[in-house]
Amino acid sequence: MQVPLELTFRGFEKDTKVEEYIIKKLDKLERISEDIISCRVVIEKPQEHQKSGNPYRLRLNIRVPPEKEIVISRDPGDLEMHKQLMSVVKDAFDAATRQLKEIKERRRAEVKAHPVQQTDAIVSKIFKDEGYGFLKTLDNRDIYFHENAVLGNDFDRLEVGTGVRFVETDGDKGPQATTVQIVDKPGARSGSDSSLE
Numbered sequence: 001m002q003v004p005l006e007l008t009f010r011g012f013e014k015d016t017k018v019e020e021y022i023i024k025k026l027d028k029l030e031r032i033s034e035d036i037i038s039c040r041v042v043i044e045k046p047q048e049h050q051k052s053g054n055p056y057r058l059r060l061n062i063r064v065p066p067e068k069e070i071v072i073s074r075d076p077g078d079l080e081m082h083k084q085l086m087s088v089v090k091d092a093f094d095a096a097t098r099q100l101k102e103i104k105e106r107r108r109a110e111v112k113a114h115p116v117q118q119t120d121a122i123v124s125k126i127f128k129d130e131g132y133g134f135l136k137t138l139d140n141r142d143i144y145f146h147e148n149a150v151l152g153n154d155f156d157r158l159e160v161g162t163g164v165r166f167v168e169t170d171g172d173k174g175p176q177a178t179t180v181q182i183v184d185k186p187g188a189r190s191g192s193d194s195s196l197e
Contacts, residue, residue, distance in 0.1 A: 003036045011045035025093040032100050037063040060092045070099045071169045119163035119183045145177035
């Protein structure tokens with residue numbers, strides 16, 4: 001394992017078997033992508049007397065250059081009743097593996113693509129006063145994004161029809177976009193494409 005692992009247990013004692021399992025999972029991630037900068041795992045057991053649902057909360061943060069972050073959260077009740085901690089860890093690392101593979105594929109495509117082809121999505125709705133919006137992906141999915149996720153303080157430059165690249169993560173209410181970057185900013189087309197609304 002080359003990547004520095006930050007592992008924190010809260011609300012219960014450190015479990016060496018879980019730690020060893022996480023190290024193995026991180027080793028597998030490093031085989032997919034050699035340029036992982038850091039990996040941080042926080043596991044909490046917030047309620048001692050929970051009757052149903054998964055009693056553990058897990059947050060996994062993995063950083064890869066340039067400025068990409070994979071964030072996976074698993075909260076109590078998200079998974080089936082009394083799911084063991086190892087299964088919670090496995091589920092989180094499986095989700096991280098899928099996202100890391102997507103990032104790697106995107107990079108591979110970006111090397112081959114022309115700038116216009118680098119667009120992952122276009123802004124379909126934007127609520128500037130509230131500080132958020134939605135992207136329409138190339139496979140016709142709607143993805144939420146917050147103004148803090150837009151790189152270079154470019155949120156105010158976004159309009160309906162603006163082409164962007166982004167990294168998808170699992171948010172509290174479903175998929176959301178992080179590291180949103182403007183790729184293509186159309187002129188007259190930006191406000192007139194009513195098919196996106």
